[in-house]
Amino acid sequence: MTSNIPQHPDFTHELNRLDFTKKYIDVVIKTSSTSKDQFKSNIQEAFGDADWLDSSAAYTDILTNASFFEMSKEELESLELARTKPYFARIDFKGKDSGEEERHYIGKTSLYQRENQEQIIVDWRSPIANLYYEGRIGDVSYEAEGETYSGELTLKRQFMIEEGSLDEIRDIDLTTTDELLQESLAKSSSNRLTEIISTIQEEQNRIIRADLNKPIIVQGAAGSGKTTIALHRISYFIYNYKEYFDPRQLMILAPSRLFIDYISEALPELGVEKVRQTTFSDYVMTCIGRQLKLKEDDKLIKMVEEMDPESLKAAKLSGLKGSPVFQKILQGFLNEIYDRFHPKEDFIIDKYRLYSKKKFIKLLTDDFFYLPLYKRVEKLKSILQEQVRFNKKMMVDKVEKFFDEKIEKALYNLKDAAKRKDYVSRALDRKQERLKEIQTAIRQGVPSYMKQFEKKKLLDYYDELFSDPERLAHLSGGKLPLSEAEELCRYTMTHISKGKYELEDLGLLLYLQTELFGIEKHHRAKNVVIDEAQDYSYMQLASLKKALETDMFTLVGDLAQGIHSYRGILSWEQIQQGIFPRATYTELQKSYRTTIEIMNEANKLLSLLPYQFPEVTPVVRHGDKPAFFERGEGEELIAQLSGKIAESRKEKFHTFAIICKTMKDCLQLYDWYEKWSPDSAKLLKEQESIPKDKVVIVPAYLAKGLEFDVVIALSLNEIYKRENELDVKLLYVVMTRPLHRLFFYGRTEEDFLLSL
Numbered sequence: 244m245t246s247n248i249p250q251h252p253d254f255t256h257e258l259n260r261l262d263f264t265k266k267y268i269d270v271v272i273k274t275s276s277t278s279k280d281q282f283k284s285n286i287q288e289a290f291g292d293a294d295w296l297d298s299s300a301a302y303t304d305i306l307t308n309a310s311f312f313e314m315s316k317e318e319l320e321s322l323e324l325a326r327t328k329p330y331f332a333r334i335d336f337k338g339k340d341s342g343e344e345e346r347h348y349i350g351k352t353s354l355y356q357r358e359n360q361e362q363i364i365v366d367w368r369s370p371i372a373n374l375y376y377e378g379r380i381g382d383v384s385y386e387a388e389g390e391t392y393s394g395e396l397t398l399k400r401q402f403m404i405e406e407g408s409l410d411e412i413r414d415i416d417l418t419t420t421d422e423l424l425q426e427s428l429a430k431s432s433s434n435r436l437t438e439i440i441s442t443i444q445e446e447q448n449r450i451i452r453a454d455l456n457k458p459i460i461v462q463g464a465a466g467s468g469k470t471t472i473a474l475h476r477i478s479y480f481i482y483n484y485k486e487y488f489d490p491r492q493l494m495i496l497a498p499s500r501l502f503i504d505y506i507s508e509a510l511p512e513l514g515v516e517k518v519r520q521t522t523f524s525d526y527v528m529t530c531i532g533r534q535l536k537l538k539e540d541d542k543l544i545k546m547v548e549e550m551d552p553e554s555l556k557a558a559k560l561s562g563l564k565g566s567p568v569f570q571k572i573l574q575g576f577l578n579e580i581y582d583r584f585h586p587k588e589d590f591i592i593d594k595y596r597l598y599s600k601k602k603f604i605k606l607l608t609d610d611f612f613y614l615p616l617y618k619r620v621e622k623l624k625s626i627l628q629e630q631v632r633f634n635k636k637m638m639v640d641k642v643e644k645f646f647d648e649k650i651e652k653a654l655y656n657l658k659d660a661a662k663r664k665d666y667v668s669r670a671l672d673r674k675q676e677r678l679k680e681i682q683t684a685i686r687q688g689v690p691s692y693m694k695q696f697e698k699k700k701l702l703d704y705y706d707e708l709f710s711d712p713e714r715l716a717h718l719s720g721g722k723l724p725l726s727e728a729e730e731l732c733r734y735t736m737t738h739i740s741k742g743k744y745e746l747e748d749l750g751l752l753l754y755l756q757t758e759l760f761g762i763e764k765h766h767r768a769k770n771v772v773i774d775e776a777q778d779y780s781y782m783q784l785a786s787l788k789k790a791l792e793t794d795m796f797t798l799v800g801d802l803a804q805g806i807h808s809y810r811g812i813l814s815w816e817q818i819q820q821g822i823f824p825r826a827t828y829t830e831l832q833k834s835y836r837t838t839i840e841i842m843n844e845a846n847k848l849l850s851l852l853p854y855q856f857p858e859v860t861p862v863v864r865h866g867d868k869p870a871f872f873e874r875g876e877g878e879e880l881i882a883q884l885s886g887k888i889a890e891s892r893k894e895k896f897h898t899f900a901i902i903c904k905t906m907k908d909c910l911q912l913y914d915w916y917e918k919w920s921p922d923s924a925k926l927l928k929e930q931e932s933i934p935k936d937k938v939v940i941v942p943a944y945l946a947k948g949l950e951f952d953v954v955i956a957l958s959l960n961e962i963y964k965r966e967n968e969l970d971v972k973l974l975y976v977v978m979t980r981p982l983h984r985l986f987f988y989g990r991t992e993e994d995f996l997l998s999l
């Protein structure tokens with residue numbers, strides 16, 4: 244790698260190029276906000292004093308071929324964002340066939356010179372930009388629109404551009420060991436996901452650009468960039484499919500609203516702000532069309548705080564509702580419901596058989612089976628209505644004809660006038676009666692036939708499912724013992740009878756909703772990204788796939804951080820085999836977030852977990868070793884913490900979190916903060932945004948997925964126990980949150996399973 248700045252021989256050339264690009268962007272922005280007639284004078288104004296361009300062909304081109312600008316609002320917005328840093332890299336590629344050397348400047352968005360269609364900036368998501376991420380100097384190839392282009396990569400150059408001015412140029416070979424990455428990682432966090440487009444690594448790039456028509460499962464170590472990659476993959480997807488998909492058809496499922504808030508700032512930068520962002524529970528409620536009261540999800544908290552056997556039991560029971568056995572149970576349950584929709588009689592109106600039950604059942608179980616049950620029934624109802632409409636005239640005509648003929652005959656045959664009159668009058672009455680009868684039969688035929696079918700609501704069916712343990716055990720085909728079924732029914736009925744549901748119920752409700760009533764089309768996303776996927780249960784994922792009618796999922800997660808594993812995923816294999824057989828499985832073991840010293844400590848915890856993952860490899864970046872301090876109480880502790888934070892602020896760190904094992908400890912600490920250092924800390928509860936200027940106090944289970952410059956792991960009343968898997972996972976989460984510094988404050992090192 245060379246980095247001789249600013250003496251780099253091309254520095255002036257690149258400076259001019261940057262100047263040209265910036266001015267061109269200005270013209271584009273200005274022109275589109277004024278009018279096309281203004282274009283020429285804008286150009287002259289912008290480039291008038293640029294003597295380096297005077298003689299260049301590009302300048303003449305611009306002036307002579309001024310053409311109409313058509314930019315969408317989105318294009319314009321991204322161009323405005325790109326003004327201060329139009330590109331970050333350049334690659335030179337010499338095509339084998341053409342033999343010509345092409346220069347490509349890679350940035351966040353593309354920009355064409357409208358006059359000659361030459362690219363001024365190439366989008367990072369374009370096929371050729373892949374060479375920047377994957378290619379090394381020498382022979383390379385890339386694919387675009389099904390064709391392979393071979394050639395030689397002769398230059399790979401990075402630009403350090405800040406606020407529109409070129410600071411430095413570096414020619415590199417591999418992106419993996421570049422200084423740009425080191426510098427980017429060394430920066431302090433502003434609590435938000437940072438921009439990584441210029442430093443995306445090869446293994447990450449492969450996931451971002453992996454086949455967009457296939458699901459992908461990523462097991463990634465803490466800090467390996469899962470969240471970041473997931474967002475970039477969406478951005479890549481949008482770029483590639485912008486003509487086919489509206490971004491609103493894509494969906495990000497985040498673990499909490501707090502997390503959505505955390506990622507939301509990164510979204511517009513990537514052009515993915517229109518993507519639907521929601522949580523699993525909000526999404527299910529949208530699909531079922533009603534707001535359910537959710538039982539407080541306190542199982543994890545109780546398990547952590549009290550270790551009480553009741554919570555353990557509850558967790559186990561709820562966990563069952565997420566396990567694959569429930570797919571079997573639900574399918575059996577649905578089959579029983581379907582059977583109840585087999586009519587007992589043919590559809591007869593008056594004495595006419597308009598539709599046979601056999602045909603009805605065939606349509607129900609065969610031709611229309613692709614539809615949700617109640618939609619099938621609706622369809623059948625309209626078929627019957629159609630039959631009635633079609634035969635109505637015939638039925639009425641027949642009655643009329645019958646009586647008219649009778650009357651005619653009487654008029655002709657009966658000689659006695661009085662008798663004839665009497666007969667005719669009775670026949671006319673009878674005719675009216677029959678016509679009335681038949682009209683009523685016509686009107687009521689369909690509704691009364693349909694009455695034989697139940698009309699229940701989703702929640703009624705859910706009640707039904709958990710009201711009979713014997714049936715539940717039977718439906719499981721022996722996989723759920725009766726004793727467990729009894730416990731599960733009792734447990735579930737206790738809360739649903741009060742109108743309250745727990746997260747574990749939602750997956751099953753979504754499944755039933757899909758099969759019985761269907762999901763409205765506009766709620767169905769075409770492509771779904773799930774972050775922290777390890778916390779999803781098998782049934783949640785199976786239901787989502789069914790509801791969305793697609794397997795186009797990007798699942799990213801880390802089993803080592805699976806603190807909800809009582810209900811979550813135990814192995815990716817099971818998910819791949821059972822739900823996403825087309826999925827590609829990838830592992831990321833490199834961690835970008837934290838320093839070697841911190842990662843080495845966190846890695847020690849992995850050996851206490853039952854997974855066979857290799858140790859996480861931190862990207863080479865050093866920092867201070869994590870340190871332990873014996874803590875004081877009350878005012879003394881607050882003084883200790885404030886001192887440490889002030890010290891860190893001097894090191895130019897901006898974001899600080901004190902992470903306790905439990906909310907109880909957090910509350911205690913927050914109390915002390917309020918008393919001894921009011922207004923300097925913020926206690927983070929679910930669904931709040933993260934303040935940038937305060938020290939954040941947060942329990943471990945809520946800190947998952949977040950990152951801070953400096954993390955203080957604090958133990959007041961709660962310690963982490965080696966023998967408890969959940970404790971180890973929680974501590975692992977805590978220790979992998981910091982970017983730069985990690986401190987422990989407690990009574991003894993062993994309380995944090997440390998031997999520093």
Ligand SMILES: Nc1ncnc2c1ncn2[C@@H]1O[C@H](COP(=O)(O)OP(=O)(O)OP(=O)(O)O)[C@@H](O)[C@H]1O
Binds near residue numbers: 437464465471472835
């Ligand atoms: N290629 C990269 N270049 C620069 N920074 C990167 C790169 N990859 C990841 N990072 C940074 O590493 C940090 C961790 O990324 P991210 O939060 O996406 O990881 P994660 O795998 O989701 O972590 P966790 O499992 O802890 O939630 C972020 O600060 C991110 O900006």
